[in-house]
Amino acid sequence: MAKHHPFKWRHFQLDIILLCMRWYLRYALSYRDLEEMMVERGLSVDHTTIYRWVQRYAPELKKCCRPYLKTTTNS
Structure with a gap:
């Protein structure tokens, strides 16, 4: 079976969706x-x-990015 593509059937391109999500999640911007x-x-x-993009894709991005984040200490 083919792997499910999460951005399939979206009106906007993948890079536009990811750009909007990145800016929203990284900077203090409103929708x-x-x-x-x-x-x-x-x-x-x-x-x-x-808003719908962030609600739909943010948890998936978190799962994908989590292994690559550096661990920090609470000191």
């Missing part, structure tokens, strides 16, 4: 801020769409 930033770049993305 509406990201919507405005995408409009400045010529993309019409609604803030609720970005």
Whole structure:
């Protein structure tokens, strides 16, 4: 069987989805801020769409990235 591709059947390309999610998760931006930033770049993305992307894909990204994070101490 073929491996399930999580971004299949999405209206926007993978790099746009990941870019919006990265900016939202990394910086203190609101969904509406990201919507405005995408409009400045010529993309019409609604803030609720970005919200849905974050809700859907953030847990999967966390699972994929967790093994590569450096461990820290509480000192």
